Amino acid sequence: MRISVVEGDITERQVDAIVNAANSSLLGGGGVDGAIHRAAGPELLEACRELRRTRLPAGLPVGDAVATQGFRLPARWVIHTVGPNWNAGQRDRALLASCFTQSLAVARELRAGSVAFPAISAGIYGWDRDEVAATAIEAVRSVKPGSVELIEFVLFGDATAAAFTAALHRAG
Template sequence: MRIELVQGDITTRAVDAIVNAANSSLLGGGGVDGAIHRAAGPELLEACRELRRTELPDGLPVGAAVATSGFRLSARWVIHTVGPNRHAGQTDPALLASCFRESLELAESLGARSVAFPAVSAGVYGWDARQVAETAFDAVSGFAASRPDSGVELVEFVLFSPGMVEAFRRVREG
């Protein structure tokens, strides 16, 4: 599995699935979540409302993942995951790792060969960029080692700011 760092807008990536750093309501928000909802169009919000009405009446739990169509995105799927919010006392790195692992498992089950991740829980959820990067690389590497025959061939970390890219690069280079 190839792992690449990209500075840019996750909504423009030509991958099979993009991961949305969603909130548990799945009904849109700020940051990456808002950008994905805007780019995918109103159909994404309707799909998320349907998930809430049927499968997830209490919302998506922290660390879990669920998929919808990508609608107006070039990505076929959006995989929504809810990262832990450090400001709300959610400080367990296992919850953060679960976001990456569950998203990759779901991507694999969908048949996705390429997946783009944002820096889940960095930013407004208060996690340090370095800790997010360490957790993300560990989770993706662990997934790749446990599933050598996985159809997921490419994982991109698509990071909006130069500072976030640098934090991921430093962790990657050790």
């Protein structure tokens, strides 16, 4: 399994699945979540509403993951995960790691060969980007890849990309 760090727009990645740093409602929001919803088109919102009506009436729990189609995105699927909110007192590193491992479990179920992740919880949810980077790299390296041959961390901004690059180098 190859792991790479890319600075760019996750909605433009030519991968099988992109991971959405969603909120528990799955109904869109700001940051990465809003960008993915805008790029995927209104069909994504309708698919998320259907998930809420059927499988997830209380919303998606923190640390869990679920997939929808990618609709108008280059990616075939969107894997939605809810990161812990540091600002709301959700400071358990295991919950953050679960976002990455559960997203990869969903990717394996989909038989995705390539997956792009954002810096889950490093934005408005207030987690330190260095801690997110270290947790993300450790988490994805801890799981058996199955069908996943490529993991990209697609990040916004030099500082976040540098944090993930440093964490990847530290991990060997």
